[in-house]
Amino acid sequence: MNGHPVKLKENVEIKPHTTFGIGGVARYFIEIKSVEELPEAIELAKKKKAPHYVIAGGSNLVFGDGLLYITLIKLCPPKTGKLIEVRGNKITCDASVVLMDLVNSAVKNSLGGMETLSGIPGTVGGAIVGNAGAYGQAIPDKLEKVLVFDGQKKKWLTKKECKFVYRGSIFSHPSEREGSAVAFSAHGKRGGFATKVTSNPSLYVLRAVFKLDKGDKKALEKKSREIIEIRDKKYPPGLKTPGSFFKNVLINEMPRESLKFLPTDRDYFGKVPAWHFLNQVGARGMREGGIAIADFHGNYLINTGSATFEDVKTLADKLKKLVKDKFGVELEEEVVYVAE
Numbered sequence: 001m002n003g004h005p006v007k008l009k010e011n012v013e014i015k016p017h018t019t020f021g022i023g024g025v026a027r028y029f030i031e032i033k034s035v036e037e038l039p040e041a042i043e044l045a046k047k048k049k050a051p052h053y054v055i056a057g058g059s060n061l062v063f064g065d066g067l068l069y070i071t072l073i074k075l076c077p078p079k080t081g082k083l084i085e086v087r088g089n090k091i092t093c094d095a096s097v098v099l100m101d102l103v104n105s106a107v108k109n110s111l112g113g114m115e116t117l118s119g120i121p122g123t124v125g126g127a128i129v130g131n132a133g134a135y136g137q138a139i140p141d142k143l144e145k146v147l148v149f150d151g152q153k154k155k156w157l158t159k160k161e162c163k164f165v166y167r168g169s170i171f172s173h174p175s176e177r178e179g180s181a182v183a184f185s186a187h188g189k190r191g192g193f194a195t196k197v198t199s200n201p202s203l204y205v206l207r208a209v210f211k212l213d214k215g216d217k218k219a220l221e222k223k224s225r226e227i228i229e230i231r232d233k234k235y236p237p238g239l240k241t242p243g244s245f246f247k248n249v250l251i252n253e254m255p256r257e258s259l260k261f262l263p264t265d266r267d268y269f270g271k272v273p274a275w276h277f278l279n280q281v282g283a284r285g286m287r288e289g290g291i292a293i294a295d296f297h298g299n300y301l302i303n304t305g306s307a308t309f310e311d312v313k314t315l316a317d318k319l320k321k322l323v324k325d326k327f328g329v330e331l332e333e334e335v336v337y338v339a340e
């Protein structure tokens with residue numbers, strides 16, 4: 001307890017808490033201002049006997065429609081610059097810190113190693129969970145250790161113990177954890193609620209320590225600016241989107257007979273962009289209900305205003321089938337569905 005008991009609200013609209021603007025109503029909702037409040041929020045959520053689900057920036061999520069029988073716990077970002085501590089070439093910061101604030105802080109202190117992460121939306125915690133990366137760098141590169149809460153106690157995990165995989169980690173894949181099981185699932189028919197939801201793995205990121213490289217401040221600032229410019233063209237600000245919808249495809253996991261479909265124009269360093277396949281099955285400009293795929297990028301789904309979870313799922317399944325039938329490649333969602 002920290003003197004400010006967390007408050008539980010009922011029947012809260014989910015859409016405004018995601019960049020995609022999709023989702024129904026959360027039966028219970030708790031907004032917390034600091035990671036310190038997470039244990040208390042989880043205790044309160046457990047009393048409601050609804051699965052709890054922690055979100056932060058909401059930039060990688062697709063929620064189900066209708067009334068979701070969950071307790072949604074939102075970790076709110078602090079005011080810029082707070083909760084980031086720089087000592088020499090080490091930075092400690094809370095999970096709720098906006099990733100861009102961390103990057104700016106590193107650059108301002110002439111520390112290199114995360115400048116190409118500039119412009120990735122969301123928080124440091126969300127980035128660790130999903131192993132976020134862009135333009136040659138990824139969040140684990142300079143990560144030293146992570147403070148986690150396992151539902152009972154806090155403990156530090158080394159980078160190795162976080163078991164990072166491409167766009168995933170021990171935090172996103174409960175099966176990576178020994179002896180673990182997804183906490184619980186509530187469903188459907190209970191009390192007339194229509195949607196089935198499973199809790200996220202009950203291992204939460206509270207804080208992280210990064211060890212960066214000494215660098216040239218001007219060069220780092222320039223790189224960061226360049227990346228933001230590229231991204232602003234790729235993801236025009238203000239559009240409702242979760243960013244890339246499908247993960248890029250790992251070449252060493254592709255079926256042998258599909259390798260003939262690899263792009264030959266340049267080296268993709270072990271991963272083929274999902275758009276390479278999507279563009280060739282006519283994804284660009286496709287529509288389903290309120291969802292439109294960008295006409296310049298086949299892996300970029302946009303909510304035109306009234307899209308539903310059903311629209312997203314129908315389109316995603318259609319795209320996966322088209323790519324599988326033509327190239328033998330199984331696309332996998334990068335976004336996380338919070339519904340079934």
Ligand SMILES: Cc1cc2nc3c(=O)[nH]c(=O)nc-3n(C[C@H](O)[C@H](O)[C@H](O)COP(=O)(O)OP(=O)(O)OC[C@H]3O[C@@H](n4cnc5c(N)ncnc54)[C@H](O)[C@@H]3O)c2cc1C
Pocket residue numbers: 019053054055056057058059060061075095096120121122123124125126127128129130131132133134171200203204205206235241242243244336
């Ligand atoms: C326009 C756009 C561009 C994007 N570009 C990129 C890109 O270039 N590279 C990239 O990797 N991603 C990209 N993304 C995806 C997204 O920004 C990242 O996945 C981001 O790191 C998610 O952070 P978040 O705080 O929004 O997490 P959320 O979306 O809120 O949550 C994501 C997952 O993390 C879990 N989670 C969040 N915080 C915690 C915590 N503290 N403890 C435990 N679990 C937690 C949630 O339960 C959920 O399962 C993009 C998204 C958008 C909208």
